[in-house]
Each structure stands twice: as structure tokens, then as C-alpha cells.
Amino acid sequence: MIALKQRRLISLVGAVALCLFGPVQAAEDExxxxxxxxxxxxxxxxxxxxxxxxxxxxxxxxxxxxxxxxxxxxxxxxxxxxxxxxxxxxxxxxxxxxxxxxxxxxxxxPGEPVRVISQFIEVKGAGLNEPLFRKALAEPPYKQNDILNHQLYDDYKTLLTESAETLGYLDAVFEQKAVTVDPLAYQASVNLVLNTGPRYTFGEVVIEQNILNDDLITRYIKIKPGTPFSTESVIDQQQIFQRSGYYSKVNVDVNVKNAKNLQIPVYIKLTPAKRNKYKYTAGYGSDTGARVKAELLRRWTGPKGRQVDASAQVAETLSSINLELTEPRENPDYDSLKYLTGLTYDTSNDVESTAFNFGSTYKRKVTDDWVQELYVNVLFDRTQDDGDEPDDSILTLAGGRLSKTKTNNEKSATTGWNVNLQLQGALDGVLSDQSLGQFKGSGKYIFPVGKGRLVNRMEVGYTSAGDLEDLPKSLRFFAGGANSVRGYDFEDIGTTNSSGSVIGGKHLLTASVEYEYPIKDEWSIAGFVDTGDAFNNWDDRDMKYGIGFGGRYRSPIGPVRLDVGFPEGHSGDATFYLSVGPDL
Structure with a gap:
């Protein structure tokens, strides 16, 4: 018996090996x-x-x-x-x-093909006038005398069925569904009649969870009893809870079998995520040098759903401590009020700065997916230019931001754009020691050209203020670096003081054009031309140019970019850049 079992085991192992390696060997030998x-x-x-x-x-x-x-x-x-x-x-x-x-x-x-000489397609019932059905009826599967491709017929049937399910017409049925073929005459007729039946609505919504109060949970609910049922609404509701960050698992159950009087009850079960999330990282950046960072996210502090985000970074040139408290507002999926404070020590390049700030930001999504932010931020800053005395500033900045991103792929876009606009200001005597106004604007536009894509980028900054030396470093503009003018070091472009140190500028203008070409699988190569300057007078700007090339790898977390840039007129002076993250 033992020998028999051993022989069976050997046979089984041999069979598995043949399945795994046999075809490869056969492909090589035969x-x-x-x-x-x-x-x-x-x-x-x-x-x-x-x-x-x-x-x-x-x-x-x-x-x-x-x-x-x-x-x-x-x-x-x-x-x-x-x-x-x-x-x-x-x-x-x-x-x-x-x-x-x-x-x-x-x-x-092939012979003579069968062609469609007539098609009768109709949607009847309560959903007759639904825009989704109207659009489908306006785009039938065939035109007169088209060759009868049966796949088009099957796809169209599926389109009508899925549209009915999406809109909540769950009893929809085809009263007619036939393709009649006369092979001798090489002619075919198509008949499709869909009766949508009545439309279902959402019924009672029951939620099982134990971390947020009823008032906040109610504000997260977009599915309302009595409103028309749609699978899109169910998916949106699930994503809303997933985006909140409170839950590790979101289950939205809409069992049609439990429907009564065409109302489908909704049962939502929310499994809490871990209350605290810790993250520790070490790395190197052109703007920070070598760095270590610790982060804590407390996903909720209590039943009102407030979140705390704390971080501390120690780096060669940019160390910081930050604390944020985020409170969900009327529409918690899009609206939030954030209270923040932070301490930053910046010693990069020729300007050193120590800054403490506190303030609040109200953020919401407005028309057509634009994101709007309104904020007030109090800044205590000491900035010292290399070779000069330190300058202390107190500013209470009020301002707003407006941004939007549109892309066909969040990680690696072939088509898309983004816009970021910011306007802020301070008044002398209103908790500030000087008056200023500042505008920042940036944009990026990506579109396909041939087999590759063209990536265009532009940034503009304008400041109305007194002397540049009186501005905190965080309010000055600099150019140079991986996201500015490649070929130059981070913050290496700007006006200089009497000691020859780069101290930034009151205004900024940068632009970039890059062409990326795929070579194999997830790999591509790129060539670019960047230009820009940070300056104090628009008539005196001195645009610096950088050219270069690089490689791209589309990883699961977004593109990994390795670039080498050369400043204008110095082809032997190369600067390398490594960056990771989405294009937009």
C-alpha cells in the first residue's frame, strides 16, 4: 500500500511538472x-x-x-x-x-455578405423618455445595408439591459428580440422591443456603524427613501464612505428580492478602520536633502468625526513640525474646515528662514468639480539673506485658492489638465507689519502627439509689496529644480544681493515643454526644454533655459521619472533629478 501511494504521488508530481513545464519544452523541441x-x-x-x-x-x-x-x-x-x-x-x-x-x-x-435592410427598435413602458434610452435609440447597432455583424446586435441588447438596470427598471423584459436572416437574398431584419416596466425606488436606509453620531452620518447619506433607484447612486454612496477615511470596509446591500411596493431597502454596514495610522519614512529630496519623517493620522477623535494629522520632519535643509485638525462640514464629502499650525526651519541655499504659523482653511467643491479654499493664516517669520542681517515679520494673510484637475488616468495621463490659482494679501496695521498682495497661478496640459504625448507646464507669480528683503522667504519666488527649470539646482534662480547670494524675486515666470515617447511596455523616454526666472521687475527679467532628457517608468503608484538637465551654455554641467508621483 505504501509503495502504491508513493507511485501515485510520483505520478501526480510528474503530471504537475508536465503541465507546468511540458508546453514550454514542447514549444522549444517541437x-x-x-x-x-x-x-x-x-x-x-x-x-x-x-x-x-x-x-x-x-x-x-x-x-x-x-x-x-x-x-x-x-x-x-x-x-x-x-x-x-x-x-x-x-x-x-x-x-x-x-x-x-x-x-x-x-x-x-468570403462570398456575398448578408446585409441589414431593416431594423425595428423600440423602448416602451415607464422609462420610454429616459435620456439614456433616448441616446441608445438615436444610435442603433446598424445603418441601412450594413453587413450583419451579430456581435453588434448582442452588444446593443446588453446596452439596453444594462441601461434599464442602471436606471432602476429591474423588471425590464424584451417583448421582441430577433434577427431574421434570408440567406438566399442575403438580407436580414432586426427586431428589438424592450418594455422597461415600472421604476423601482430606494426604500428604508439602515446603517450599521458605531463611531460617528447620527447627525454626521445623515450628512454622508445621499441615497434617500423614495428617490429613483440606480446602480450609479449605490456605487457613489459606497465611494463617499470610502473617501471619508473612517472605514476599512463599506458594504452597501440592495437586495431586490426584499423589495416591497417597488421599494428596495438599503442596508449599509461600515467596518471601522484602525483609529490611528502611523507612517515613518526616510529619503532624499532636492529641496530637503537627506530627511526622516514621522506622521500620525488619527482618523477620528470622537463622534463628530474630527481628524488629526500630525507630522515631524528632520532634514538637512528643511525641518518642520505640523499639526492639523479637520472638521467635516455641511456636505462632509466635499466640505471641511481645517485648523492648522506649524513650525518650519528652512536653510536651503542662500536664504535661511524660521517661521511659525497658525490659521484655518475652509474647503469645498463648487460648480463643475472646481475646488475652492478660503483661508486666514497668521505668520511669524525671521528671514536672513546670506550676508545680510535677519528681518522679522508678522503677517495676517487672508486669501483664496481655486483649482481643478481633469484627466483620463489619475496615475499616468495621456490627456488631461490642471489649473491652480491663489490670491492672498495682508494690510499694514491689521495684525501685520506691512501691506502686500500676491497672485500665484500654475497650469499643466497633456495631450497625445503621434505615439507619445506632449506635456506643457507654466507658472506665474506676482507680488505687490515693498522691498524684497522685507518679505518672508515663504512669500518669495524662486526658480530652478525638478518641477521648475531643470538644469539648475533647487531655488538656484532669482535676484542676487550685494554678496552675490540668490535671494529670490517678487515675481515669477516659468514654462516647460516635454515630449515623452513610449519604447517598451511601461518604459518611455523624454526630452524637454524649460525656461524661467524669479525677478523684481517685469522689464528686467532674465529668462534662464535648461534642456535635457530622461527616462520614465509607469509604476503602480504613478510615473517614476529620472531626468538629466543642462543649463544654457553649459553642456558639461549636468544636474540629475528623481521624482515619483502622478502627472496631474
């Missing part, structure tokens, strides 16, 4: 027979090749194996030809051994 298909257009050939038999005979297959393959090949192609509208297709097969390997041929005469 090349497949050559197959040539003639007589077809490229489009028709591509359609029929989907019906090729799975197993193609080997070079040295027997005549019986080749004969069986011909039968299977013709049968599959005959079905495929009919599915594409060619009911009279003729197939002539042949084969011969050449240098010890079969060369198989299949000559196809």
Missing part, C-alpha cells in the same frame, strides 16, 4: 506547423482568427492530426464567418511537408 490564411481583408481575417482552434499541430504531426485540425479549423471559421455576416463563405484547405515541417494553407472565399 515547433508548430506553419499556417497561412489567404483571401481575406485584414479586418475580416482578424475577426476569423478569434475562432482558430486552440491546439495547432506540431511540425512533425501525423496526417491524421493535420486532417482533424482542418476539420476543426473549417468548423470554427464557418461559425465565425456567419457571426460576421458571411453565410456563404467557402474554405479550401491544403497542406504539405516542407523540410520536415507541415505548411498548412486555408484559402477563404
Amino acid at each position: 515547433p508548430l506547423a506553419k499556417l497561412a490564411i489567404t483571401g481575406l481583408s485584414a479586418e475580416l481575417k482578424a475577426g476569423l482568427e478569434k475562432h482558430l482552434p486552440v491546439n495547432q499541430p506540431a511540425c512533425k504531426a501525423s496526417k491524421a492530426e493535420v486532417s482533424d485540425y482542418f476539420l476543426s479549423l473549417k468548423s470554427g471559421f464557418r461559425k465565425g464567418a456567419r457571426a460576421l455576416g458571411y453565410y456563404d463563405a467557402e474554405f479550401t484547405s491544403g497542406g504539405k511537408e516542407v523540410n520536415g515541417c507541415w505548411e498548412i494553407t486555408l484559402s477563404v472565399v
Whole structure:
């Protein structure tokens, strides 16, 4: 018995090994027979090749194996030809051994195709006037005398069915669904009649969770009893709770079998996420040097859903401590009020700054997905330019931001754009020691060109204030770096003081054009031209130029970019940049 079990085990292991490694070995030791298909257009050939038999005979297959393959090949192609509208297709097969390997041929005469001469498509019932159905009816599967491709008919039926389910017409049924073919006349007629039946609505909404109070949970609920049912609303509701950050698992159950009087009860079960999230990182950045960072996110402090986000960073040139308290507002998915404070020590390049700030920001989403922020921020700052005395500032800044991003792919866009606008100011004597007004604007536009894409970027800054030396470093403009003018170090472009130190500018203008070309799988190469300057007078700007090239790898977390840039007139002075993250 033991020996028998051992033999069975060996056989099983051998079978598994054959499954895993056999085909590879066979592919290496026994090349497949050559197959040539003639007589077809490229489009028709591509359609029929989907019906090729799975197993193609080997070079040295027997005549019986080749004969069986011909039968299977013709049968599959005959079905495929009919599915594409060619009911009279003729197939002539042949084969011969050449240098010890079969060369198989299949000559196809498609014949005259069956064409659609009429189609009657109707939607009736309570959903007759739904825009989704109106749009489908305006775009029928065929035009007059189109070749009868059965896949188009099946896809259109699926479109109508899915539209009905999406809109809540869950009892929708086809009263007619037929394709009538006259193969002798090469003509076909299509009849589709969908009766939507009544529309279901949402019923009672029951929520199971134990961390937020009823008032806040109610503000998160967008599904209301009595409103029309739609699968899109169910998905949106699930995503709203997932975006909140409070829950690790969101289950929205809408069991149609429990519907009464066309009302579907909704049961939502919310599983809390871990209350605290810790994150520790170490790395290197052109703006910080070597750095270590610790972060804490407390997802909720109590039943009102307030969140705390704390971080501390120690770095060569930019160290900071920040604390934020976020409170959900009327529409918590889009509206929030944030209280923040922070301490920053910046020693990068020729300007050193120590700053403490506190303030609040109200954020909401407005028309057409624009994001609006209104804020008040009190800043205590000491800035010292290299070679000069330190300057202390107190500013109470009030301002607003407006932004929008539109993209076809959040991680690696081939088409998309974003816009970021900011306007802020302070008044001397109103908790401030000087008056100023400042505008910042930036934009990025990506679109396809040939096989690649063109990435365009621009940034503009304008400050109305007294002397540059009186401005805190955080309110000055600098150019240079991976996201500015490549070919120059971070914050290496700006006006200089009497000691020759770069101290920034009151205004900013940068632009970039980059072309990225795919080379293989997730890899691509890029070439770019950047230009920009930070200056105090628009008539005295001195635009610096940088050119270079780089490589791109589309990783699961977004593109990884490695660039090398050269400043204008200094082709031997290269600067390298490494960055990771979404394009927009």
C-alpha cells in the first residue's frame, strides 16, 4: 500500500511538472506547423482568427492530426464567418511537408455578405423618455445595408439591459428580440422591443456603524427613501464612505428580492478602520536633502468625526513640525474646515528662514468639480539673506485658492489638465507689519502627439509689496529644480544681493515643454526644454533655459521619472533629478 501511494504521488508530481513545464519544452523541441490564411481583408481575417482552434499541430504531426485540425479549423471559421455576416463563405484547405515541417494553407472565399435592410427598435413602458434610452435609440447597432455583424446586435441588447438596470427598471423584459436572416437574398431584419416596466425606488436606509453620531452620518447619506433607484447612486454612496477615511470596509446591500411596493431597502454596514495610522519614512529630496519623517493620522477623535494629522520632519535643509485638525462640514464629502499650525526651519541655499504659523482653511467643491479654499493664516517669520542681517515679520494673510484637475488616468495621463490659482494679501496695521498682495497661478496640459504625448507646464507669480528683503522667504519666488527649470539646482534662480547670494524675486515666470515617447511596455523616454526666472521687475527679467532628457517608468503608484538637465551654455554641467508621483 505504501509503495502504491508513493507511485501515485510520483505520478501526480510528474503530471504537475508536465503541465507546468511540458508546453514550454514542447514549444522549444517541437515547433508548430506553419499556417497561412489567404483571401481575406485584414479586418475580416482578424475577426476569423478569434475562432482558430486552440491546439495547432506540431511540425512533425501525423496526417491524421493535420486532417482533424482542418476539420476543426473549417468548423470554427464557418461559425465565425456567419457571426460576421458571411453565410456563404467557402474554405479550401491544403497542406504539405516542407523540410520536415507541415505548411498548412486555408484559402477563404468570403462570398456575398448578408446585409441589414431593416431594423425595428423600440423602448416602451415607464422609462420610454429616459435620456439614456433616448441616446441608445438615436444610435442603433446598424445603418441601412450594413453587413450583419451579430456581435453588434448582442452588444446593443446588453446596452439596453444594462441601461434599464442602471436606471432602476429591474423588471425590464424584451417583448421582441430577433434577427431574421434570408440567406438566399442575403438580407436580414432586426427586431428589438424592450418594455422597461415600472421604476423601482430606494426604500428604508439602515446603517450599521458605531463611531460617528447620527447627525454626521445623515450628512454622508445621499441615497434617500423614495428617490429613483440606480446602480450609479449605490456605487457613489459606497465611494463617499470610502473617501471619508473612517472605514476599512463599506458594504452597501440592495437586495431586490426584499423589495416591497417597488421599494428596495438599503442596508449599509461600515467596518471601522484602525483609529490611528502611523507612517515613518526616510529619503532624499532636492529641496530637503537627506530627511526622516514621522506622521500620525488619527482618523477620528470622537463622534463628530474630527481628524488629526500630525507630522515631524528632520532634514538637512528643511525641518518642520505640523499639526492639523479637520472638521467635516455641511456636505462632509466635499466640505471641511481645517485648523492648522506649524513650525518650519528652512536653510536651503542662500536664504535661511524660521517661521511659525497658525490659521484655518475652509474647503469645498463648487460648480463643475472646481475646488475652492478660503483661508486666514497668521505668520511669524525671521528671514536672513546670506550676508545680510535677519528681518522679522508678522503677517495676517487672508486669501483664496481655486483649482481643478481633469484627466483620463489619475496615475499616468495621456490627456488631461490642471489649473491652480491663489490670491492672498495682508494690510499694514491689521495684525501685520506691512501691506502686500500676491497672485500665484500654475497650469499643466497633456495631450497625445503621434505615439507619445506632449506635456506643457507654466507658472506665474506676482507680488505687490515693498522691498524684497522685507518679505518672508515663504512669500518669495524662486526658480530652478525638478518641477521648475531643470538644469539648475533647487531655488538656484532669482535676484542676487550685494554678496552675490540668490535671494529670490517678487515675481515669477516659468514654462516647460516635454515630449515623452513610449519604447517598451511601461518604459518611455523624454526630452524637454524649460525656461524661467524669479525677478523684481517685469522689464528686467532674465529668462534662464535648461534642456535635457530622461527616462520614465509607469509604476503602480504613478510615473517614476529620472531626468538629466543642462543649463544654457553649459553642456558639461549636468544636474540629475528623481521624482515619483502622478502627472496631474
